[in-house]
Amino acid sequence: MREFRYHRAAATADAVALLAADPEARPLGGGTNLVDLMKTGAERPALLVDLRDLPLDRIETTADGGLRVGATVTNSDLAAHPEVRRRYPMLTQAVLAGASGQLRNMATVGGNLLQRTRCGYFTAGATEAAPCNKRAPGSGCAAVAGEHRNHAVLGASAHCVAVHPSDMAVALAALDAVVTYETADGPGELPLTAFYRPVGDTPHQETALPPGALVTGVVLPPAPPGASRYRKVRDRASYAFAIGSLAAALDVRDGVVREARLAFGAVASHPWRARRAEQALTGGPADAAAFAAAADAELAAARPLPHNGYKLPLLRDLVVDVLTALTEEAAA
Amino acid sequence: MTEATSSVITLHINGTPHTLTVDHRTTLLDALRERLALTGTKKGCDQGQCGACTVLLDGRRAVACLQLAVAAEGRAITTIEGVADGDRLHPVQQAFLELDGYQCGYCTPGQICSALAVLDEHAAGWPSAATADVRPEAGPPALTDAEIRERMSGNLCRCGAYPTIVRAVARAAGAESEVVA
Amino acid sequence: MTTATTAPAATTPATPSVGASHLRVEGRDKVTGAARYAADHPADGLAHGWIVLSTVARGRIRSVDDAPVRAMPGVLTVLHHGNAPRLKEDFAGTFGPDATTRILQHDRVPHAGWPVACVVAETPEQAREAAEALVVTYDTEPHDVTLRPGHPGSHPAETTAMGPGRTEKGDVEAELAASDIVVDAWYTTPEEHHNPMEPHAAMARWEDGRLEVVDSTQGAYATARDLAQLLGLDPADVRVRSEHVGGGFGSKAQARPHLVLAAMAATVLGRPVRIALTRRQTFSLIGHRSATVQRVRLGAGADGRLRALDHAALSATSTVHEFVEPSAAYARSMYDASGHRTVHRVLPLDVPTPTFMRAPGEAPGSFAVECALDELAERCGLDPIVLRARNEPAAGPVSGLPFAGHRLADCFTEGARRFGWAGRDPRPGVRRDGRWLLGTGTAASSFFTGAFPATATATAHADGAFTVRIAAADIGTGARTALTQLAADALDVAPDRVRVLIADSDFGDAWVAGGSMGTRSWGWAVRLAARDLRDRLASGAGIPPEGLTVRANTEEAVRSLAAYERHAYGAQFAEVAVDPGTGEIRVRRMLGVFAAGRIVNPLTARNQLTGGMVWGLSMALHEEAVRDTASGGLVNADLAGYHVAAHADVPAIEVAWLDDPDPDDPVGIKGIGEIGTVGSAAAVANAVWHATGVRHRDLPIRPDRVLAGGAAPVTAAPVTAAPVTAAPVTAAPVTAAPVTAASVTAAPVEQDRAGHR
Incomplete structure (x- = not known):
């Protein structure tokens, strides 16, 4: 870790100006990912801009009945907020499924969105024999021919098969959340589903944020009708990243699916909104066969690697199981 | 700057x-x-x-x-x-001591600090990943062993003293249900 | 009660301390943060070392460009093979010759993560940055890190830490051919790492002509003796202490690079130096358990009585030093057969040197053998406990020696009673709880009982207090407390009158905390010293102002122990739930019943045995170091990638024990540090089979493996026609869900691994 300057920003404009002025500046939220990345050499900032004092730590109801969540709201506060629990229970479940109580107390919403992959080649520090295009663009991806049991089955490229580790972002993708940001040129926003760039041949460019942009928060539109749930599968019962997860909301009336929202986690470089599955479900029967067919419709595009094909039956099972449970919940 | x-x-x-x-x-x-x-x-x-x-x-x-x-x-x-009040151990410390909620002791300070927060978080009504219904209408979850285990999962214990740690947290919470063998 | 007027020394406690629960004597220090571990000791002028590890798996160091790094802020020195002090070349320490100690002595790189330099700076931050900045170039050579049978580089192991490499009696092939039922199965276990919560750390400094060291070691005396030899110093000039050690599990029994380099740097710089390994560094510097590939062949009559037992185990070692994981030694005392063969092969690879890890050999070996026994029980249509009862050996199957106690069957009987085993439906895959398939499994457990000579002193003070000194280590075992109880009983006083000081090499020779022999070996010496002291006081010896001290050495007593098969035994039980749709496994409960000699402190013993079982659970379901073949390094060398069981993985665990006296042993302790780990992974794996109908012979049983293996179809209605002697369930997966393109693509995962055979 090299020496760096530290500045605690007093106002958002202050932070934005510093980040815009110095490409080696990084915003510091909870630090749970950034400080670790600095220790492993994946990040070597010259300046940390501490966002702690900024007025971005609030959760407010929007005019249309949604919620505006500030970027520095901690994961814990987001999960525990009564309105989140009441209206977006899948979001609370997703946040609580991630990390540990300690880390959730520190980690922020903005930092959660911007966290980097836990691909072992990336975290270990790439070497000549085990290169990583996120560490050294153009050097290659060791995971494709190497260890990739928990790597992408959807949307990956030969340049990178890493998955995004967030649980929270999976729920946000299903909820049509919008990420707001601020730049020196003014504010902007990106739907969460457009926030992450496709992998392509530039896997080190992970988001569509303009250079120097500071994420200021997330806006949740009103909750989709029906019940919602987040289900995560991992190698141990807690305190582990997903090997497959599903955020789902389902509106069922009279046995017919009126609206469905599905997003997969741990399958791609970003939360995977399963629109094909949603289309297949909408207007159809709410039964196991239809749920399975919808999952298959989405997974038809999957290109598993030799050692991660298990994710497909896993996700298919999650879709059937969770949607069945949500259907039963609606009927109850 | x-x-x-x-x-x-x-x-x-x-x-x-x-x-x-x-x-x-x-x-x-x-x-x-x-x-x-x-x-x-x-x-x-x-x-x-x-x-x-x-x-x-x-x-x-x-x-x-x-x-x-x-x-x-x-x-x-x-x-x-x-954590202790002078020479008087905090109830969480006392429970770890009496129930042998450790072995090598290296993870113990972290387990104890974490347990203190778990009790506060539970008292504040926070749900966990072990909570079946996270909606506020469902009310605060009971601090069952499953809830304690989930909430303490960010504290690894390589000696494997988990069962006595969970008992210590439960005792400190005044919710100990298991009989000490 | 009359008023007590007797002198303190004459007070005799009404009840013995041994056998009664006693809070850890250092417990208060542990819950208040006062207990000091190796990296917790301050020193004036302390400098911090940071080790630089090789990034290539094999080759030679071409250059170490230390000049720019020496100019960095705070940097005091950069040690590497070109300038480091020379160590004794033919080092042969407590565990024999070991070239892994030759740190910075040559330019050869034997594996990824080999120490190639050490940067010492004023602060840890400076040392880390300088170490990261150091440019080391290499001439690389092709490497090989993959353990696989049939590798031309493997060879039979002549010897292991648990006896000869090979034992054989009778005609295994003939007995197999004559058997009614043959189980022939391959089992694999992955590379596993100790991961004690305390990463290894040492601080070294010269003080009044002595090298004073605080190290995270399981054996202060052995470490001091080995370090002195390495550095070419008089043993009297090296002192090592390790008052508190944050777990070891075998990884802290030897002089490791952090210690050697701290001593070197302190010598070069003339000031105190501390080196604390990072978690990631521990994955290549402190040993690990090799992956194993094991083939077990059992031949039995229709009644389940074994005619043939053939266990062949392959493990990896480094190119630096041969360590053989003694997996095949397990059956040498457990099961007899007319044809009986146990064989080890070892394959040197470009990987770090493996070492002893909790239940070395017994953990992976019992997984293979106890799972194979379960398969045999299934094939014979016998209850697994009945099968084991039918195969109780009359004497040591290989040694021919009589057993000094063999209560395995009693453990199973008591365990079956407590677990509710009676009436268990043997059919696999027929119990459901919602999504979960339920199953139960059992396995035997055993660990040998040994002792090493030790010295101890006991001192009587004029105020009625006693001090016992022994270079024992308490790595979480409760040894300090157990020794206090043993000393108190030997002195006929209450434990609060006895202070036991441990973990100081100046206290004399004592065995390391290892092999489940620590407390037995130390307790013996403590008891001898304390008894001698008590007898002298009883015969009227006066107590001078400096106290009356007696010294005991158990060399003679230990050497004169009669030859027996001495083991602790246990019966392991587990109940698991398996979600066949996601592959998740949850252990719902575990039970272990042990016959493990005299239990000194039930409170800590229960905890330690439980912890051993947690290791078995963790081994069965979670632990696996994943090595990248291209780079030769690990891709999961941290605690987020290398999963050990967390709180949420561990259910309520019940532990019980039987009286298990050994009249031949004055202390009666058998050691309980490892037996909890033996057989517990097999019990879990056998329960997974019982839940799903699929045998998982490769650990860990990950969700993807469960999915690839599938599960026997389960119907909600009671299954009718499934007699106990049903045809064996084949290894071919039967998928419950309709086969999709996805499950087809999942299959190569297992095929690929099978191809390793």
Whole structure:
């Protein structure tokens, strides 16, 4: 870790100006990912801009009945907020499924969105024999021919098969959340589903944020009708990243699916909104066969690697199981 | 905007202010251990992956290894050294002691600090990943063994003393249900 | 009660301390953060070392460009093979010759993560940055890190830490051919790492002509003796202490690079130096358990009585030093057969040197053998406990020696009673709880009982207090407390009158905390010293102002122990739930019943045995170091990638024990540090079979493996025609869900691994 300057920003404009002025500046939220990345050499900032004092730590109801969540709201506060629990229970479940109580107390919403992959080649520090295009663009991806049991089955490229580790972002993708940001040129926003760039041949460019942009928060539109749930599968019962997860909301009336929202986690470089599955479900029967067919419709595009094909039956099972449970919940 | 890579800061630890100059790279964990002789907080992984360095920041549990010291200025920090009331152990400490909620003891300060926060978080009505219904209408979850296990999962214990740790947390919560064999 | 007027020394406690629960004597220090571990000791002028590890798996160091790094802020020195102090070349320490100690002595790189330099700086932050900045170039050579049978580089192991490499009696092939039922199965276990919560750390400094060291070691005396030899110093000039050690599990029994380099740097710089390994560094510097590939062949009559037992185990070692994981030694005392063969092969690879890890050999070996026994029980249509009862050996199957106690069957009987085993439906895959398939499994457990000579002193003070000194280590075992109880009983006083000081090499020779022999070996010496002291006081010896001290050495007593098969035994039980749709496994409960000699402190013993079982659970379901073949390094060398069981994985665990006296042993302790780990992974794996109908012979049983293996179809209605002697369930997966393109693509995962055979 090299020496760096530290500045605690007093106002958002202050932070934005510093980040815009110095490409080696990084915003510091909870630090749970950034400080670790600095220790492993994946990040070597010259300046940390501490966002702690900024007025971005609030959760407010929007005019249309949604919620505006500030970027520095901690994961814990987001999960525990009564309105989140009441209206977006899948979001609370997703946040609580991630990390540990300690880390959730520190980690922020903005930092959660911007966290980097836990691909072992990336975290270990790439070497000549085990290169990583996120560490050294153009050097290659060791995971494709190497260890990739928990790597992408959807949307990956030969340049990178890493998955995004967030649980929270999976729920946000299903909820049509919008990420707001601020730049020196003014504010902007990106739907969460457009926030992450496709992998392509530039896997080190992970988001569509303009250079120097500071994420200021997330806006949740009103909750989709029906019940919602987040289900995560991992190698141990807690305190582990997903090997497959599903955020789902389902509106069922009279046995017919009126609206469905599905997003997969741990399958791609970003939360995977399963629109094909949603289309297949909408207007159809709410039964196991239809749920399975919808999952298959989405997974038809999957290109598993030799050692991660298990994710497909896993996700298919999650879709059937969770949607069945949500259907039963609606009927109850 | 300064060009400095170190700062003079004051850390409020266990009710006592400590003023020191820190390299910005210094984590709260290293500041406690290397600069302030508060070595009760342990370094198990230095990556937020084991919980051994758990302290309380403004009353909430946090891993000191990922907390930069310079960014902890102004926050109330409680370490294991500040948990007991003088010679009188905190009930959580007492329960760990009596129920043998440890073996090697290295993860213990972190387990205890984490347990303190678990009790507070539960009292505040926070749900966990083990909570079946997270909606506020469902009411606060009972602090079952399954809830304790989930909430304590950020604290690894390689000796495998988990069962006695869970019992100690339950006892401290006044909710011990299992009979001690 | 009359008023007590007797002198303190004459007070005799009404009840013995041994056998009664006693809080850890250092418990208060542990819950208040006062207990000091190796990296917790301050020193004036302390400098911090940071080790630089090789990034290539094999080759030679071409250059170490230390000049720019020496100019960095705070940097005091950069040690590397070109300038480091020379160590004794033919080092042969406590565990024999070991070239892994040759740190910075040559330019050869034997594996990824080999120490190639050490940067010492004023602060840890400076040392880390300088170490990261150091440019080391290499001439690389092709490497090989993959353990696989049939590798031309493997060879038979002549010897292992648990006896000869090979044993054989009778005609295995003939007995197999004559058997009614043959189980022939391959089992694999992955590379596993100790991961004690305390990463290894040492601080070294010269003080009054002595090298004073605080190290995270399981054996202060052995470490001091080995370090002195390495550095070419008089043993009297090296002192090592390790008052508190944050777990070891075998990884802290030897002089490791952090210690050697701290001593070197302190010598070069003339000031105190501490080196604390990072978690990631521990994955290549402190040993690990090799992956194993094991083939077990059992031949039995229709009644389940074994005619043939053939266990062949392959493990990896480094090119630096041969360590053989003694997996095949397990059956040498457990099961007899007319044809009986146990064989080890070892394959040197470009990987770090493996070492002893909790239940070395017994953990992976019992997984293979106890799973194979379960398969045999299934094939014979016998209850697994009945099968084991039918195969109780009359004497040591290989040694021919009589057993000094063999209560395995009693453990099973008591365990079956407590677990509710009676009436268990043997059919696999027929119990459901919602999505979960339920199953139960059992396995035997055993660990040998040994002792090493030790010295101890006991001192009587004029105020009626006693001090016992022994270079024992308490790595979480409760040894300090157990020794206090043993000393108190030997002195006929209450434990609060006895202070036991441990973990100081100046206290004399004592065995390390290892092999489940620590407390037995130390307790013996403590008891001898304390008894001698008590007898002297009883015969009227006066107590001078400096106290009356007696010294005991158990060399003679230990050597004169009669030859027996001495083991602790246990019966392991587990109940698991398996979600066949997601592959998740949850252990719902575990039970272990042990016959493990005299239990000194029930409170800590229960905890330690439980912890051993947690290791078995963790081994069965979670632990696996994943090595990248291209780079030769690990891709999961941290605690987020290398999963050990967390709180949420561990259910309520019940532990019980039987009286198990050994009249031949004055202390009666058998050691309980490892037996909890033996057989517990097999019990879990056998329960997974019982839940799903699929045998998982490769650990860990990950969700993807469960999915690839599938599960026997489960019907809600009671299954009718499934007699106990049903045809064996084949290894071919039967998928419950309709086969999709996805499940087809999942299959190569297992095929690929099978191809390793």
